[in-house]
Amino acid sequence: MIWNRETRYTPYKAWPKNVLPVLKAQAKRSKWRLQHHIQPASGLLNDPNGFTYFNHQWHLFYQVFPYGPVHGLKAWQHATSTDLIHWHDEGLAIQPDSKYDSHGAYTGTALPVGDQLFIMYTGNVRDAEWQRHSYQIAAWMDQANQVKKVTPPVIAAAPAGYTTSFRDPHLFERDGQYYALIGAQTTAEVGAILLYHSSDLAQWDFQGELNLPAELRGYMVECPNLVQIDGQPVLIFCPQGLPQTTLAYQNIYPDVYWVGEKFDLPQAQFTAAGLPNQLDAGFDVYATQAVNAPDGRALAISWIGLPEIAYPTDAENWAHCLSLVKELTLKDNHLYQNPVAETTQLRGASQPLQATVSGLTGAFETEFTLAADEQVTLKVATADAQHYLAVKLDAQAGTVTIDRQQTGHPFAEKYGQTRTAQVRPHAALKIRLIIDVSVFECYIDNGYTTMTGRFFLDDAPTQLRLTGQVGAISGTVWNWDK
Numbered sequence: 001m002i003w004n005r006e007t008r009y010t011p012y013k014a015w016p017k018n019v020l021p022v023l024k025a026q027a028k029r030s031k032w033r034l035q036h037h038i039q040p041a042s043g044l045l046n047d048p049n050g051f052t053y054f055n056h057q058w059h060l061f062y063q064v065f066p067y068g069p070v071h072g073l074k075a076w077q078h079a080t081s082t083d084l085i086h087w088h089d090e091g092l093a094i095q096p097d098s099k100y101d102s103h104g105a106y107t108g109t110a111l112p113v114g115d116q117l118f119i120m121y122t123g124n125v126r127d128a129e130w131q132r133h134s135y136q137i138a139a140w141m142d143q144a145n146q147v148k149k150v151t152p153p154v155i156a157a158a159p160a161g162y163t164t165s166f167r168d169p170h171l172f173e174r175d176g177q178y179y180a181l182i183g184a185q186t187t188a189e190v191g192a193i194l195l196y197h198s199s200d201l202a203q204w205d206f207q208g209e210l211n212l213p214a215e216l217r218g219y220m221v222e223c224p225n226l227v228q229i230d231g232q233p234v235l236i237f238c239p240q241g242l243p244q245t246t247l248a249y250q251n252i253y254p255d256v257y258w259v260g261e262k263f264d265l266p267q268a269q270f271t272a273a274g275l276p277n278q279l280d281a282g283f284d285v286y287a288t289q290a291v292n293a294p295d296g297r298a299l300a301i302s303w304i305g306l307p308e309i310a311y312p313t314d315a316e317n318w319a320h321c322l323s324l325v326k327e328l329t330l331k332d333n334h335l336y337q338n339p340v341a342e343t344t345q346l347r348g349a350s351q352p353l354q355a356t357v358s359g360l361t362g363a364f365e366t367e368f369t370l371a372a373d374e375q376v377t378l379k380v381a382t383a384d385a386q387h388y389l390a391v392k393l394d395a396q397a398g399t400v401t402i403d404r405q406q407t408g409h410p411f412a413e414k415y416g417q418t419r420t421a422q423v424r425p426h427a428a429l430k431i432r433l434i435i436d437v438s439v440f441e442c443y444i445d446n447g448y449t450t451m452t453g454r455f456f457l458d459d460a461p462t463q464l465r466l467t468g469q470v471g472a473i474s475g476t477v478w479n480w481d482k
Contacts, residue, residue: 368475398425
């Protein structure tokens with residue numbers, strides 16, 4: 001397939017009916033398919049959307065372009081769960097089929113209101129001159145999962161002083177009033193987050209621009225999120241073009257969190273409690289969506305993928321996945337992330353972590369502690385051990401380095417093949433490493449730091465190999481039940 005403007009934006013109804021079954025069959029045969037992470041049946045998956053609890057179950061939507069591993073005509077796919085780890089595909093929920101979203105149903109969020117789910121998302125439209133128009137569209141989903149769009153759009157255009165790069169509304173409610181944070185760009189091409197207010201979900205008024213400092217803006221801000229943890233506001237957002245002097249990141253674009261003391265909504269003023277930081281120190285996390293759950297937990301899920309990066313699965317006509325659901329907590333104004341407690345349900349047969357652990361089944365987990373001042377390397381390898389993902393641990397220096405140079409299928413080499421996280425030196429180092437065929441999620445020191453990414457071996461990983469001070473390690477390995 002030659003992916004040009006015409007093919008990327010061909011309406012779904014214009015595609016021959018036999019195309020999707022062929023693409024899905026091709027993706028299903030891939031040796032890199034995941035066992036426990038949400039992935040597209042075919043084509044491209046990107047931002048998680050509308051993550052919420054509604055009608056006695058969890059709902060999660062995500063952007064898809066089912067016809068190829070490229071950014072084309074986006075729709076919203078819908079999945080539901082009762083436990084946050086097993087997800088049921090509900091099919092396409094929002095299609096780009098109106099004059100306000102003709103070139104894509106882009107990112108948005110959802111909010112339970114009474115017996116319905118209120119959704120707001122960005123409709124992407126291109127005119128005859130290929131100029132962008134962005135509309136913030138409302139929709140309602142009933143308890144039968146039927147979605148009805150509201151027309152006209154509830155926010156028809158960005159306010160004066162901002163470009164049409166105006167997208168990704170994040171909904172939240174405070175004291176019976178409704179708010180939306182929207183990613184934006186000024187006419188001077190500087191990133192911004194705009195705050196809107198509504199008392200009835202129909203009329204939305206511009207409240208003001210959030211007081212992001214100049215060095216945190218880049219040229220565009222995507223996917224703003226606000227979550228409350230122990231009474232403190234935590235802002236999560238994706239600034240594009242951020243100077244690396246501001247934040248030491250290596251990926252094409254960072255995913256950033258910023259812990260606050262308070263958020264003055266009438267004044268659109270965010271008062272910080274600390275410095276901004278990377279949400280994930282690995283290779284591939286972006287567009288994280290967070291939500292305050294009814295049970296009091298703050299939960300988040302991320303796109304494991306990055307814009308403008310080619311991945312080895314592209315050749316098989318599918319790309320990307322979502323992370324496991326993570327619980328967010330705060331300690332001393334630092335964000336901790338860990339897989340939700342329900343994730344332990346996936347643990348099957350266990351064995352102690354030792355110099356060589358064989359018989360693994362592609363999806364598994366290890367949890368271990370390395371004694372202070374010791375060094376080891378853990379290799380996640382195929383049966384022949386010729387290719388591997390290396391996790392290098394130095395408890396003396398307090399570093400964790402993940403190296404994917406020896407996997408056999410390099411990609412995104414322009415941005416480097418190693419990532420290093422700094423933790424407390426001269427202290428015991430606790431690691432929880434989750435492997436799902438071609439994804440790793442590494443949680444360091446009880447979630448103080450996370451490192452996430454894709455890696456591609458010739459076969460599914462089936463063994464772990466330790467080198468270095470093996471006797472300084474104490475831990476367990478679990479195969480994950482399919």
